[in-house]
Amino acid sequence: MINAVIFDLGGVILKGKTMAFIKQGEKILGTRARQGTEACFDRKLNLGTSSHRAAFERVFGRTLFDEEFIQLLKAWIGNWQLDEEMLAFAKQLKKKYTIAVVSNSDQAFEEKHDPALMKVFSYIFYSHKVRMAKPEKQIFEHALRTIGAKAEECVMVDDAKENELPCRQLGMHFILFKDLEQLQKQLEAVGVKTAKPQKKAIAIKVESAAIMQKSVGEAQIS
Numbered sequence: 001m002i003n004a005v006i007f008d009l010g011g012v013i014l015k016g017k018t019m020a021f022i023k024q025g026e027k028i029l030g031t032r033a034r035q036g037t038e039a040c041f042d043r044k045l046n047l048g049t050s051s052h053r054a055a056f057e058r059v060f061g062r063t064l065f066d067e068e069f070i071q072l073l074k075a076w077i078g079n080w081q082l083d084e085e086m087l088a089f090a091k092q093l094k095k096k097y098t099i100a101v102v103s104n105s106d107q108a109f110e111e112k113h114d115p116a117l118m119k120v121f122s123y124i125f126y127s128h129k130v131r132m133a134k135p136e137k138q139i140f141e142h143a144l145r146t147i148g149a150k151a152e153e154c155v156m157v158d159d160a161k162e163n164e165l166p167c168r169q170l171g172m173h174f175i176l177f178k179d180l181e182q183l184q185k186q187l188e189a190v191g192v193k194t195a196k197p198q199k200k201a202i203a204i205k206v207e208s209a210a211i212m213q214k215s216v217g218e219a220q221i222s
Contacts, residue, residue, distance in 0.1 A: 017159075101117065110128070
């Protein structure tokens with residue numbers, strides 16, 4: 001019996017893809033990225049041990065001028081937008097199930113979206129706060145302990161194939177997310193009762209200017 005549904009953020013609850021940002025960054029800089037995957041953009045950034053500037057320099061393989069860093073930061077923050085339909089769907093599931101987030105993340109990511117997410121999700125596990133990141137098992141184990149659910153009672157919904165193996169090894173159900181219609185069908189297949197979300201606007205207050213002002217400070221300290 002399923003008691004908890006756990007969502008990834010980027011590419012699931014949030015519109016946007018890591019690789020889309022990397023391609024945008026390559027156009028901005030005129031150079032090819034050296035690392036970064038859909039599952040983990042930059043491990044040190046996701047673990048909360050690196051600034052954005054240092055992470056971008058590792059991913060793109062060179063030192064950044066201040067203006068380049070600011071352009072990349074704007075592109076990174078703008079790459080991730082809340083999917084209101086998915087958020088409404090998660091809110092409906094909350095009536096019958098524990099719903100949570102397990103996501104690779106960073107400080108700017110959290111500051112932009114946390115106010116809206118906190119209104120819907122019972123538990124949010126940001127990698128940069130728990131200092132554990134996907135696709136390692138530890139972050140999933142930490143989530144299960146905190147939620148108080150057995151692995152077989154949980155479904156992980158993620159858009160990165162790399163995260164399936166650790167979930168399966170723990171005994172969790174895993175759904176590789178494509179779109180809402182596919183998700184509903186696969187959740188129903190494992191016993192989760194779903195209903196189409198009511199389409200209504202969800203107020204989202206984003207303090208983008210404050211995020212940018214804080215994050216750009218990295219240019220002076222990196």
